Amino acid sequence: MNPSAIEELKKFISPIHTLHEEEWNAFASIWQPFSAKRKELLTAAGETEKYLYFVTEGVQRAFYLGEDDKEATIVFTYPYSFSGVADSFLLQQPSRYHLETLTKSEFIRTTYQQIQDLMDRYHNFEKLIRKATSYTLAGVLERQIELQCFSAEQKFRTLLKRSPHVLTLIPHKYLASYLGIDATTFSKLLGTVRV
Numbered sequence: 001m002n003p004s005a006i007e008e009l010k011k012f013i014s015p016i017h018t019l020h021e022e023e024w025n026a027f028a029s030i031w032q033p034f035s036a037k038r039k040e041l042l043t044a045a046g047e048t049e050k051y052l053y054f055v056t057e058g059v060q061r062a063f064y065l066g067e068d069d070k071e072a073t074i075v076f077t078y079p080y081s082f083s084g085v086a087d088s089f090l091l092q093q094p095s096r097y098h099l100e101t102l103t104k105s106e107f108i109r110t111t112y113q114q115i116q117d118l119m120d121r122y123h124n125f126e127k128l129i130r131k132a133t134s135y136t137l138a139g140v141l142e143r144q145i146e147l148q149c150f151s152a153e154q155k156f157r158t159l160l161k162r163s164p165h166v167l168t169l170i171p172h173k174y175l176a177s178y179l180g181i182d183a184t185t186f187s188k189l190l191g192t193v194r195v
Contacts, residue, residue: 005056005108006031008080012054016135017128026118027125031108036101042084043099049088051109055079058105059169062097063177073177076102076170083107086136102170147180155179156189 006028013019019027031054036042043049045065055077062085064072074097077083088095089112119126146155159166159179166175167190176186 009054012080017131023122023125030110030114034107034109036105038104040101046094049085053083053107053109055083056106058103060101062099073174152181152185
């Protein structure tokens with residue numbers, strides 16, 4: 001196990017909610033290293049998400065594939081953040097989305113049952129999961145407003161303010177899909193908009 005991965009995990013969760021030493025040690029002990037190649041499908045639509053990933057290297061995306069084979073990118077993950085199909089993992093129901101790596105990726109990961117066991121054992125750990133889920137929901141609702149109410153330029157500016165580094169990490173066709181704009185509009189905005 002890469003000790004720096006566990007340290008990054010601790011740095012990531014500490015602002016969300018503090019775990020006591022015994023709880024942290026129990027949480028830290030359930031993670032296993034995992035590697036994936038570029039463009040590897042981690043979870044397919046119809047499968048139930050088995051793992052919660054913590055990304056230490058690489059970029060991934062979750063996307064919906066419509067009946068017309070049109071892809072809609074839902075979310076990107078990269079170091080240091082959680083990854084996986086969240087609703088499928090938390091509800092243990094088949095996923096409606098695909099999760100793939102865009103680049104070679106390194107993770108630590110744990111299973112639903114291991115997370116569930118810790119929630120059953122420690123009320124404070126259950127509180128961490130509830131708070132993390134609440135922050136995720138708040139982000140999803142904010143993104144919903146952006147998708148439904150913002151112009152293409154406003155969406156682009158918001159992305160650049162929030163995560164300017166993604167322009168060098170993620171292929172632009174996926175960023176356009178994430179913003180809900182076509183690739184041509186994205187290219188024009190890339191050439192004209194400055195933040």
